[in-house]
Amino acid sequence: MNDPRYSVTGSGFDSTRKQKDLIALAESLGPVFAARAGKYDREASFPFENYADLRSASLLGLCVPEKFGGLGADLRTYALVSATLGKYCGATALTFNMHACSTLWPGILADDLDMTAAQKQEHERYRAVHFKRVVQDGSIYAQPFSEGSAAAAGKAPFGTLAAKVDGGWRINGKKIFASLAGAAHYYGVLCTEDKPGSSMRDTLYIAVPADAPGFTITGEWDPLGMRGTLSRTLLFKDVFVPDDAQMMPRGLYFQAAGRWPHMFTTLSPTYMGIAIAACEFTVQYLRGELPDMPPVKRRMYPTKQIAVAEMWVKLEQTRALFLRMLEDARVDPPKDARLRAYAAQYTIMENANALCALAIRTCGGQSMLKSLPLERLYRDSRCGALMLPWTAELCLDRIGREALYEPGEADD
Numbered sequence: 001m002n003d004p005r006y007s008v009t010g011s012g013f014d015s016t017r018k019q020k021d022l023i024a025l026a027e028s029l030g031p032v033f034a035a036r037a038g039k040y041d042r043e044a045s046f047p048f049e050n051y052a053d054l055r056s057a058s059l060l061g062l063c064v065p066e067k068f069g070g071l072g073a074d075l076r077t078y079a080l081v082s083a084t085l086g087k088y089c090g091a092t093a094l095t096f097n098m099h100a101c102s103t104l105w106p107g108i109l110a111d112d113l114d115m116t117a118a119q120k121q122e123h124e125r126y127r128a129v130h131f132k133r134v135v136q137d138g139s140i141y142a143q144p145f146s147e148g149s150a151a152a153a154g155k156a157p158f159g160t161l162a163a164k165v166d167g168g169w170r171i172n173g174k175k176i177f178a179s180l181a182g183a184a185h186y187y188g189v190l191c192t193e194d195k196p197g198s199s200m201r202d203t204l205y206i207a208v209p210a211d212a213p214g215f216t217i218t219g220e221w222d223p224l225g226m227r228g229t230l231s232r233t234l235l236f237k238d239v240f241v242p243d244d245a246q247m248m249p250r251g252l253y254f255q256a257a258g259r260w261p262h263m264f265t266t267l268s269p270t271y272m273g274i275a276i277a278a279c280e281f282t283v284q285y286l287r288g289e290l291p292d293m294p295p296v297k298r299r300m301y302p303t304k305q306i307a308v309a310e311m312w313v314k315l316e317q318t319r320a321l322f323l324r325m326l327e328d329a330r331v332d333p334p335k336d337a338r339l340r341a342y343a344a345q346y347t348i349m350e351n352a353n354a355l356c357a358l359a360i361r362t363c364g365g366q367s368m369l370k371s372l373p374l375e376r377l378y379r380d381s382r383c384g385a386l387m388l389p390w391t392a393e394l395c396l397d398r399i400g401r402e403a404l405y406e407p408g409e410a411d412d
């Protein structure tokens, strides 16, 4: 893909050499991922072959800090790579998000947080264990936090509990919609410390190995879209993990959630990629340039031209907000940047689906045949707005409240 119209940044964007190289690397993998995407979608099977390619390209260590042997991508760089992958295979990009954030959060993001000297020392030792698994062993991490309660929305403590025991933790609980179920080597579980009076401040982030006794995967996975994510149910029954399974020191996840809000925007790049792919498909289709399709042109009809114009306006609005949100991403962002992050997430998730719907309407009946990728893009795009903690609804909820109330303010 050399056409800047369909690159994630567009031409002239101020990106670093490293970002350019990593985007080019993701682009080079893209066509093969796109060719395999239909099979994973049809079978609801995990994109193992794509992960083998990501591993060979060293991209599993994308967000592992350089001093631990990774590529040291920050959130902005991660998002540009992720969106690029999203253009080709939504399920790969979305699951890659869970894996990459399992290294971004304990890595570059945690470096911005306040820790005592003892916590810092402990974190340095523990995260070295996790990063080595990723960089040297090629391990994949999942990120299960949803439980079907208010916890994943960030409004209540997680119901999965970790009790401190000699030399480690004993975990009990259940997670739903855990992407990479059965494919990951480790599951980075968010849970609450099992002690009297525990609250959201006592959230722990602990990695459970796939072969830990007491850990099981259950349930069907036959959804509308993002079928290759294999987001099944995880059960934890007295699962013991050693102390170094902690991915962040006690209290750090809670601090991160408050001070680094852009950590919750990382699902949106996948859908930015899908939005671009829908526009590219539409232009190719109307120009009669799609491979394996008769070279019938439909671009000469004014109705098609207007529809493409509408799509283009929506795409550029979405991309502009996406790139601006990435510029804002930092610890302790000002209030306007936080509101913009909600607005960007909302816009990307809603517009990706709207663009796919417009693409189908514009291209017409043949475009939604299973032999073409558009109907999969449409189904995959539907999932974005549902993803906690920043669902489209919850973004509106937060914008409305936080725009009208300052912290601590209440009505009489």
Ligand SMILES: Cc1cc2nc3c(=O)[nH]c(=O)nc-3n(C[C@H](O)[C@H](O)[C@H](O)COP(=O)(O)OP(=O)(O)OC[C@H]3O[C@@H](n4cnc5c(N)ncnc54)[C@H](O)[C@@H]3O)c2cc1C
Pocket: 098, 143, 144, 145, 146, 147, 148, 149, 150, 152, 153, 155, 176, 177, 178, 179, 180, 225, 226, 229, 231, 383, 385, 386, 387, 388, 389, 391, 392, 393, 394, 397
């Ligand atoms: C393809 C896919 C992959 C996924 N992968 C993962 C994963 O890897 N890890 C993971 O942890 N989760 C994952 N999820 C789960 C996802 O984030 C949701 O938890 C999941 O869709 C189940 O939530 P629900 O819609 O049933 O939640 P419900 O709790 O029933 O919420 C329904 C809706 O109500 C609103 N809502 C919920 N709570 C509140 C509240 N307190 N106040 C106001 N409104 C609220 C939200 O808008 C929410 O969308 C994935 C989901 C999908 C679709």
